[in-house]
Amino acid sequence: MPEAYIYDHVRTPRGRGKADGSLHEVTSVDLSVTTLGAIRDRNGVDPVLIEDVVLGCVDPIGEAGGDIARAAALKAGFGKDTPGVQINRFCASGLDAVNLAAAQVMSGMKDLAIGGGVESMSRIGMSASGGAWPVDPGIAIPNYFLPQGISADLIATKYGFTRDDCDAYAVQSQKRAAAAWEAGRFAKSVVPVKDVNGLTILARDEHMRPSTDMQSLGQLKAAFVQMGEMGGFDAVAIAAHPDVEEVKHVHHAGNSSGIVDGASAVLVGSKAGGEAAGVKPRARIRAFASIGSDLALMLTGPIDVTELVLRKAGMTKDDIDLFEINEAFSAVVLRYIQALELDPDRVNVNGGAIAMGHPLGATGAMVLGTVLDELERTGKQTALVTLCVAAGMGTATIIERV
Secondary structure, eight states, X not given: OOOOEEEEEEEOOOEEXXXXXTTTTSOHHHHHHHHHHHHHHHHTOOGGGOOOEEEEOSSOOGGGTTTHHHHHHHHTTOOTTOOEEXXXXXXXXXXXXXHHHHHHHHTTSOSEEEEEEEEETTTSOTTTTOOHHHHOHHHHTTTTOOOHHHXXXXXXXXXXXXXXXHHXXXXXXHHHHHHHHHTTTTTTTBOOEEOTTSOEEEOSOOSOOTTOOHHHHHTSOOTTHHHHHTSSHHHHHHHHOTTOSSOOOOOOGGGBOOOEEEEEXXXXXXXXXXXXXXXXXSEEEEEEEEEEOOTTTOXXXXXXXXXXXXXXXXXXXXXXXXXXXXXXXXXXXXXXXXXXXXXXXXXXXXXXXXHHOOOHHHHHHHHHHHHHHHHHHHXXXXXXXXXXXXXXXXXXXXXXXX
C-alpha cells in the first residue's frame, strides 16, 4: 500500500467571527482560495497534478454550500479538471478532509490531493444548517442530547475540574499562543488574506487576548447555567450519568474556544506524486481513525480515538512526542491529559483554540499543520492530532516527520 506524505500546509489567520471582525467581508470561498492558491504558488505545483480537493465545512449553506471545494478550486484557477468535495464531521471536518485525501493516496487511486477546511462564522452562524440530532425527539431523547457547553460542564463535574482549573488552563493557552506568535513559530505557515487590490486585510490571529489572567476571567459568569437549569439539560446530564448529583457550571467565553473565521489546506500525496510535482515530503501519515463515544459527555471522543489510532499504528503514547488536541473547552483538554496520564508540556505547546479561535471546518487541518511545524522546530519526530466531535465522536491522526 502506498504511503501518504504531507508536503506542505498553510492556513489563514483567524479573524473574529463577528460583524466587526477583519475577515467578515471575505466569503468562505475566498478564504479557501487564499489557502489553495498559497499551496500551489509557494510549491510551484501544476494544478493539473492535484487530483482532488477535499474541504471540511460544518455549515455548508448559502455561499458556503453547493460543494465549496469545487467552487474554491475553480476560483483559485486550478482548472476544470480538478474535482472537489465538501465533507462534514462537525469540528473534526478539517482533519477528516486530510485523512480522506490521504486515504485516496494510500489506496493507490490518487497521487496528489489537498485536504483542508473553511468556516466563515461571522457570515454564516454556527448551526445555521440545522440537523436532526438536537431537534428530532426520536434521536435527541434516547441519546441524551445536550448542548456542548453542558457536556463540557458535565465533564468538569464528573472528573473534578474546578472553575479555577479551567480558567488556569485558558490563561496558559493565551500565554502560549502569544509567545508562539512573538517567537515567529507560525510565520512560515500563516498566509495573509488580501483584498482584490492585493492589500492585506489580516495577517495575524485577532481573537487572542494575551493579557488574560485569572482575575479577568473570574469576572465572567458561567455561560450555561440558565440553559442547564431552566432548559432542563442538567437533568438530562444527570440521567445519563447518575453518579453526578449536580452539574457544576464552570465554562464561559474565556475558557471555551473562540468563534472565528478561517481556512486551511494541506498538500498530501504519494512518493511518486511528490516527485512529479517537484516537492519534498515533510512528514508521513502513520495512521488515522474516527470513533463514536459517550453521547452525553460527547467531548471525550479524543480519549477513545487516541487509544484506537495508537493500536492501528502499533504505537503507545510513549512513542508520541507531541499531542495536539482542539481546545473546544478547557475541561476537554484537562480530561484528555488526566485520562491518558500525559505530561502537560507535551500537549498544545503553542496554545490553541481558546486563545486563537476555532473555525469549525478548518481547525483540524490547522492544528495538524501547527504540530508539524513544531516537530520541525524542535527536531522531534512524532505527533498525534485529535479533536472532539459533536454527537459524541472523535477523530485522530498520527504523523511522523521525515
